[in-house]
Amino acid sequence: ADHTMRISHQFPPTHHTAVSLAQFEKEVEAATQGKVDVQIFGAAQLFKPNQNHPAVASGKIEAAAILSFQWGGTIPEMSVTIIPYLMTSVAKQKAFIGSEASKLLDAKMEARGVKNIAWIVDTNDGIFTSAKKPLAAPADFSGLKIRGLNKLFDAGLEAMGASPSAMPGSEVYQALQTGVLDAGFTGVKAAYSRKFYEIQKYGVASNIILAFDNLVVNPAWWKGLPADVRNAIQAAADRAVQRSIRNTDGVPPEDVRILNDNGMQTIALTKAQEKAMADAMQPAVKKEFLRATAPDGVRLLELIDRL
Amino acid sequence: MTIALLFAGLLLLLFTGLPIFAGLTLYGGALMLATQGEIGSVTEVIFGEINRYLLVAIPLFAFMAHVMIRGRIVDDLYNTAYTLTRHLPGGLGIATIAACTVFAAISGSSVATALTIGAVAIPQMIRFGYEPRFAYGLVAAGGTLGILIPPSGPMVLYGVTTDTSIGGLFMAGIVPGLLMAGVFVAWSMARTAITHRHVQRESRATLAEAAGAVRKALWAISLPVFVLGGMYAGIFTATEAAAAGAWLALLIAGLVYRSIRLRDVWDSAVDACRVSAMLFMIMAGASVFGHVLTKMRIPQQIVEAIIAADIGVAGFLIVMMALIFILGMFLESIAIILITTPVILPAMIHLEIDPIWYGVLLVINLELAQITPPVGMNLFTIKAITQAPIGEIVRGAAPYVLLMIGVMALVMIWPDIALWLPATMRGD
């Protein structure tokens, strides 16, 4: 092969993005008649999630798939998609990809030394899991010890009176089991694959956040590729994005059912319940977001409002 | 062939006697330079390896052990153990394995277990007339129970990497862990009966003697009870348990025994830092070597060859376990999980191998990795505690390599040893 494209990511092999990237590998190698050798290093075997960015920017590998809110304080604007209930509908999601808002974020990543070539949807839902009572309304969160998502999202949990914990992910399962924590938050599919139903009695799911897995590449490498090769890679990346977009609103009923079948009493919030949660969480989260991102954050929120 | 040469090269380098951390990092860096044309990621990998909150359990448990030793809490503990077991062959050996088993229920790490129990037990076993080599091997092997008996750091990492139930893995480790402890006890009794005739065996302690001995060590015994209780009552996490244990040791030594001064606290912290720096530098070196192997796609190539050979479930498992055993001679458990598991998962799914069962086999194999030379973290831990020649420790641990392979074979032949308990808990 003339070119090697080493892709690092953190997802377990069964995760839909890992599966989709395996498909991407086949498509790229076929479309370029083997001129590009795609090598995927999944499940954080080569770099830890927070090492992917410097590894790609410095050219130690050519590409990585990075969870959009993994950027944290490095690009705080990237966390706009996890402002609760802001842009999780199918319509907004579709309108966002390729929009001025997404281009603004592409530029932010470019300024940090990596070029984004795909907004692959990771999830547009989330589930609060708990042991004592379902967490369906803001008042239910009062006084709970909960493992949230990150600093930004946790501002919304604090606004509802919860006490968020920043414990490392690998300790969360046991902490929920023994009761060090009262409640947790994760993706609905992840609640099943990570077996949260074994340790938590209740689940409350809704389209609360949107998360992307951005496929980022080293800019110099990307520029140095022959145009036909670059186009073939971009086309395969675009197809990965198309595969990832959800086409119906709401939490997939089968994802809720399988949790119920496994003994976790799981409900999906109604529109009215979602609104109550949004009203409770959004102001605090937006405030925290703007604290870290103004003035670009203001513009970004305007752009997203208009989608 | 190339791959065999690769490992042989490292073996040769390490046998020249340079510090292990330097050997692993040098070799990994040289390989990176030769195959990638740069050493750019070396310190990135090292930083990622040592900047891990979960690892703080190791210095904290080391600190706890030193406080217990300097506070002379352990003397009482071992006098009690001696009183209770003095009529049995290998009595203190049994007590030491029991201590390892209890400590394994607190700690998720082999090194932390070997470090804590070893610092306490080895001088005491030698004091009571046991051959040093026997004590080294016993604690090196007993310490590995730390990752098989829950909680277990490697099980969490494997569970996260494969989306396997961490609770299920923990459950599945209990019976094999106790079986392993039982095998160690049986071996220790048999061996002492044959070779340690000089170790005095006295008459069984009377009930009054036993009660008196237990009363004397009550505070020391209460420490693991409080830590275990606090962990399962949801007061603190598995990592915080190390800090809880250290605080308890400080309180017992300071308030009950009144046997420790501020100077001792400081010296304990210095000792804990020194041994942790030594161990973490080796882990960092091993992760550099593992990183390069992954980047060269060596695990990938080996596993692809195994899958292509199409040798069925049993064949696949045996070959995989042999491969991990070899990797285990050179690498550390975290690196082994990260570089092998993602590559073999598709094959496991295809062959319908129960991921919990495989996880237990893997963890037993990772226990082996702790005591197989040239890179065995528990061997180094014992070395750090005792300053004994490494060959002496390796020889002491050698019988346990065979015993562990035996237990691994049993779990391979009868998966229910591992799977029965999680299935029962689920109500299947």
Next chain:
Amino acid sequence: MTRDARSPGPAEGRALRAFGRLVAALSGAAMALAAAALLVSLALIGWAVVMRYGFNAAPVWVDEVVGFALVAVVMLAAANALRRGEHIGVDLLAERLPASGRRWVRAWSALAAAAIALVLVFNGWDTAMLAKMLGLVTEGWLEWPTWQLMLFMPVGGLLLLLAAIEALWRALAGLPPPHEPSHGRANDDR
């Protein structure tokens, strides 16, 4: 190594003695910082548990700080560990060599440690500067600039380099190592 250490051997030159004192002072000070970092971690974790369990108010930054402290512990204590001969090697070969041969093993070991020290200094510096250029901050609540933590690597590397030079110098001069390993026994220096 033990026999070698006990033999009287040639006398220590003035330059070497002065250099040895400098290295001892620097690595001792670094070790004191490491021990303090460990004790602070112990205090912080204990406090976090009490706050979370007792007052339902978990401090969100403790785990992050403890992760940083661990980097400091390892990097600041590594040089002192080298001076005290605590960095373990496979001693099967050295055991079989006469005293003169062991000297060469010690020199080679010091050289290897110096090589890693140089990697920590230069590559560690580059890694830190890359992180600075990319504007990386730590994950979690503090969002601390990552490069500042990474500077522990070149700093630790520099200390390790000094200790390795001292070890090499002593080995070549036919002198015993500055310390016998003393783990688990009382600390006679810092």
